[in-house]
Amino acid sequence: xxxxxxxxxxxxxxxxxxxxxxxxxxxxxxxxxxxxxxxxxxxxxxxxxxxxxxxxxxxxxxxxxxxxxxxxxxxxxxxxxxxxxxxxxxxxxxxxxxxxxxxxxxxxxxxxxxxxxxxxxxxxxxxxxxxxxxxxxxx
Amino acid sequence: xxxxxxxxxxxxxxxxxxxxxxxxxxxxxxxxxxxxxxxxxxxxxxxxxxxxxxxxxxxxxxxxxxxxxxxxxxxxxxxxxxxxxxxxxxxxxxxxxxxxxxxxxxxxxxxxxx
Numbered sequence: 001x002x003x004x005x006x007x008x009x010x011x012x013x014x015x016x017x018x019x020x021x022x023x024x025x026x027x028x029x030x031x032x033x034x035x036x037x038x039x040x041x042x043x044x045x046x047x048x049x050x051x052x053x054x055x056x057x058x059x060x061x062x063x064x065x066x067x068x069x070x071x072x073x074x075x076x077x078x079x080x081x082x083x084x085x086x087x088x089x090x091x092x093x094x095x096x097x098x099x100x101x102x103x104x105x106x107x108x109x110x111x112x113x114x115x116x117x118x119x120x121x122x123x124x125x126x127x128x129x130x131x132x133x134x135x136x137x138x139x
Numbered sequence: 140x141x142x143x144x145x146x147x148x149x150x151x152x153x154x155x156x157x158x159x160x161x162x163x164x165x166x167x168x169x170x171x172x173x174x175x176x177x178x179x180x181x182x183x184x185x186x187x188x189x190x191x192x193x194x195x196x197x198x199x200x201x202x203x204x205x206x207x208x209x210x211x212x213x214x215x216x217x218x219x220x221x222x223x224x225x226x227x228x229x230x231x232x233x234x235x236x237x238x239x240x241x242x243x244x245x246x247x248x249x250x251x252x253x
Contacts, residue, residue: 041196045196048163052163094234099237105197105200108233109232
């Protein structure tokens with residue numbers, strides 16, 4: 001298992017940096033294009049949540065990215081230093097009355113594009129998102 | 140590349156050709172500004188051509204929904220043309236296929252506004 005940790009600023013540029021880092025690792029262990037696209041979207045949505053909703057673009061707060069390669073999977077952890085987040089507080093974007101809401105679809109897309117997804121309280125604060133994508137399931 | 144967006148007139152239908160990535164930041168805001176401007180100027184039949192759009196994130200989807208609402212509130216119609224498989228998948232995951240009218244062929248899309 002090879003783990004790479006990256007400390008990122010709370011900017012939209014960091015979203016691109018994280019996506020590039022994760023996709024590089026995913027290519028190394030053999031994910032194909034459609035899976036790479038899905039992984040990239042999951043990372044992008046998680047990073048946007050961390051930068052925009054978690055750290056609120058605060059330049060004193062960082063986003064902690066961890067990418068761990070195994071032969072059959074990629075594990076990505078994205079943690080912010082915000083005030084914490086309850087995923088159950090997000091209205092279900094698939095409910096009829098919510099279909100025309102402008103926002104609130106990020107978690108839905110992440111869940112659709114990775115095999116495992118957890119939202120945990122960060123330590124000591126903030127929110128930690130853990131995602132796993134399996135090579136065999138994805139292919 | 141961020142989004143490149145332009146519009147042309149086909150009869151009384153305004154076709155918006157988008158290319159690139161519609162994502163949080165410049166891409167989504169350029170898209171939003173153009174649709175709002177078209178709606179404010181009285182364009183009531185708007186067809187968004189997404190054939191050259193390689194990537195849309197949840198913010199981009201949000202802007203499409205917001206554009207749909209804006210145009211509808213102005214008494215108009217907004218429809219989609221030329222979705223790639225990945226964008227179609229997004230609309231299915233988000234159930235927005237039930238909201239948007241989607242076309243593969245421009246002529247059929249134009250005729251549908253009549």
